[in-house]
Amino acid sequence: MYNIILAKSALELIPEEIKNKIKKSRVYKYGILDSNYHYKAMKYLKDREMRGRPDIIHISLLNILDSPINHEKKLNIYIHTYDDKVLKINQKTRLPRNYFRFLGVMEKVLKGEKNPLIKMEEKTLEDLLNEINAKKIALMTKKGRLTNPKYLKEFDTFIIGGFPYGKLNINKEKVSGEVEELSIYDKGLMAWTVCGIICYSLSF
Numbered sequence: 001m002y003n004i005i006l007a008k009s010a011l012e013l014i015p016e017e018i019k020n021k022i023k024k025s026r027v028y029k030y031g032i033l034d035s036n037y038h039y040k041a042m043k044y045l046k047d048r049e050m051r052g053r054p055d056i057i058h059i060s061l062l063n064i065l066d067s068p069i070n071h072e073k074k075l076n077i078y079i080h081t082y083d084d085k086v087l088k089i090n091q092k093t094r095l096p097r098n099y100f101r102f103l104g105v106m107e108k109v110l111k112g113e114k115n116p117l118i119k120m121e122e123k124t125l126e127d128l129l130n131e132i133n134a135k136k137i138a139l140m141t142k143k144g145r146l147t148n149p150k151y152l153k154e155f156d157t158f159i160i161g162g163f164p165y166g167k168l169n170i171n172k173e174k175v176s177g178e179v180e181e182l183s184i185y186d187k188g189l190m191a192w193t194v195c196g197i198i199c200y201s202l203s204f
């Protein structure tokens with residue numbers, strides 16, 4: 001069994017501190033932060049360049065869920081968010097293809113509404129790694145050791161940053177497994193491309 005984790009993901013409810021700066025819109029009526037619609041209000045938000053990109057999670061999940069390794073039920077899928085929530089996505093989830101319908105589902109889950117296929121709990125990335133007993137952890141980053149994807153099978157857990165810019169920091173001392181920084185290409189790639197490459201390398 002492999003674990004795939006999108007970490008520090010840019011998927012969160014609109015933070016309280018900017019709620020009063022956001023005008024109601026007929027196009028976007030969701031309670032999820034999206035920099036395309038909330039760009040001005042996010043101006044003074046901490047770490048704003050790495051937040052408000054739920055589309056990254058949507059496209060990555062569509063890629064992961066339809067990969068052969070997932071169809072073979074050999075993948076545990078987790079979304080760890082910027083504000084330390086963890087969503088465990090059931091392998092059989094049929095995610096809405098439509099972005100706004102995806103936001104509707106995620107808003108309910110993040111607000112604590114029960115969903116039979118997506119479970120939400122509050123926890124840090126380090127706690128998640130220990131809880132799932134991750135042993136050989138590949139922390140994906142373009143600055144890591146350049147590795148041919150065919151060797152990814154040597155790892156049991158993959159962490160990909162679910163955000164557009166910035167660096168993923170992990171407190172290795174708090175993690176019982178062995179963490180190695182890996183790169184699969186010498187240039188930066190989008191999270192959904194990295195998820196696709198990982199899933200397809202594990203599949204064949």
Ligand SMILES: C[S@@+](CC[C@H](N)C(=O)[O-])C[C@H]1O[C@@H](n2cnc3c(N)ncnc32)[C@H](O)[C@@H]1O
Pocket residue numbers: 139140141142143159160161162163164165166167168182183184185186187188189190191194
């Ligand atoms: C859009 S990037 C985040 C931006 C950051 N500047 C970067 O390139 O790492 C999203 C995630 O994709 C993964 N990633 C991007 N390029 C990669 C590469 N060449 N090798 C391995 N992982 C990569 C990393 O996990 C990264 O956090």
